[in-house]
């Protein structure tokens with residue numbers, strides 16, 4: 487299996503929607519990606535596909551968000567969502583590779599932390615920890631164990647007590 491992780495190109499857009507639709511079993515995440523792509527904050531270098539022998543088998547997106555601190559200042563961070571692998575390609579390490587290479591790409595672009603809302607048993611193996619240790623809150627009322635963050639620089643989230651503000655597109659799904 488020749489696996490290549492690379493940034494998306496416009497030719498990948500339909501396949502990316504399909505990967506999300508099939509992985510999640512619903513059209514919400516694929517539509518979310520299509521909407522976020524039109525948001526000026528979208529970073530194509532952080533919209534990554536996993537290609538196997540020319541076929542798009544997986545996808546991951548990192549999108550800039552801010553934490554609204556208690557002193558009303560904002561701290562920039564980046565959200566990991568969605569990540570999706572076609573059902574027939576799951577459990578082969580593709581999701582892990584997308585996450586690992588995505589983390590490196592975020593680091594390369596200067597981000598000091600990443601947040602994720604997702605499976606509480608999946609992300610800790612990449613170093614993510616529950617956000618309540620920093621006092622970070624999600625705006626969706628998700629279970630505490632599902633909201634996690636990763637510091638890319640030691641201490642990056644110290645004092646980052648506040649609510650994460652997502653772009654409206656996330657609230658529409």
Ligand SMILES: CC(C)(COP(=O)(O)OP(=O)(O)OC[C@H]1O[C@@H](n2cnc3c(N)ncnc32)[C@H](O)[C@@H]1OP(=O)(O)O)[C@@H](O)C(=O)NCCC(=O)NCCS
Nearest residue numbers: 509510569570571576577578579580581582604605607608
């Ligand atoms: C989650 C997902 C991206 C993982 O991709 P993947 O390529 O299968 O992941 P990997 O092969 O790197 O890792 C497999 C491991 O992930 C874990 N895992 C997969 N799905 C999981 C889930 N829903 N909850 C907890 N752990 C999960 C398993 O422990 C598995 O390890 P095992 O094979 O030893 O049991 C993929 O399963 C997927 O697309 N799921 C549907 C969409 C989704 O839920 N996305 C994430 C939203 S937070």
